[in-house]
Amino acid sequence: MVRALIGGLLGGLAMFITGFIFWGTPLSALALSRVGDQASANLQAALAQGLNATGTGVYVIPDPATAQGTVLYGRGPVAQIFYNSSGFPVMDSGALVGGLILSLVVGVLIALALRFALSDFASRARISILFALAAALWMHVGQSVFNHAPWGYILYLAFSDFVAVAAAGLIAAKLMETKAQSVPGESLH
Numbered sequence: 001m002v003r004a005l006i007g008g009l010l011g012g013l014a015m016f017i018t019g020f021i022f023w024g025t026p027l028s029a030l031a032l033s034r035v036g037d038q039a040s041a042n043l044q045a046a047l048a049q050g051l052n053a054t055g056t057g058v059y060v061i062p063d064p065a066t067a068q069g070t071v072l073y074g075r076g077p078v079a080q081i082f083y084n085s086s087g088f089p090v091m092d093s094g095a096l097v098g099g100l101i102l103s104l105v106v107g108v109l110i111a112l113a114l115r116f117a118l119s120d121f122a123s124r125a126r127i128s129i130l131f132a133l134a135a136a137l138w139m140h141v142g143q144s145v146f147n148h149a150p151w152g153y154i155l156y157l158a159f160s161d162f163v164a165v166a167a168a169g170l171i172a173a174k175l176m177e178t179k180a181q182s183v184p185g186e187s188l189h
Contacts, residue, residue: 004115005108007175011168012107016100018167022160024091031156047083056085080147103168110165111172121177128169136162 021027035043051059059081062072088095114124140158143149 001115003176003178004111004172007172008108008111008168009104010107010175011110011171012104013100014167014171015107015164016103018164019099019103019160022156022163031153033150033153047081048085051081051083052085056083058082078148080149106165107168107172110169111176114169114173115176121173124173124176125170128173129166132162132165132169135165 059079060073061079061081063069064073110128114127118124118127136158140154140161144151144154
């Protein structure tokens with residue numbers, strides 16, 4: 001059990017570092033579209049004018065819940081906006097601390113699932129990779145399939161999360177391996 005917990009914590013740390021590499025470095029430019037300073041200021045002003053009354057939330061623009069919104073939605077352009085009515089630092093230390101804690105918890109959960117379900121490294125490694133791939137496909141690629149989210153961003157997000165979750169699982173699986181498990185042909189009983 002101790003090996004599983006240590007593996008989970010180290011796997012969670014690997015997830016956090018992987019997330020930083022993909023999203024906290026210039027690599028993130030591969031996924032993000034940019035507008036110029038003036039267009040950015042204009043859009044920010046429009047958001048503040050149009051959404052501050054309703055506040056922080058996720059908005060579908062235009063809103064297809066009304067007849068007029070449905071017509072406008074069909075014409076385009078459309079957007080799904082993750083809106084926060086108050087600003088925050090680009091490198092928010094609170095979010096980094098919370099993200100680290102979340103990564104560690106997820107790493108431990110992955111390790112515990114592997115420990116309770118499987119007994120050898122090869123099985124744990126295969127399951128880690130397959131579940132990481134399945135999760136990335138369903139949770140991220142599904143957004144492009146079902147909601148027409150931009151493919152470039154979604155594929156980058158899916159790949160970054162696949163790498164992070166697979167790394168966490170592989171690290172945990174390796175640390176759970178014992179000497180008896182690594183000797184081919186020997187019984188573990």
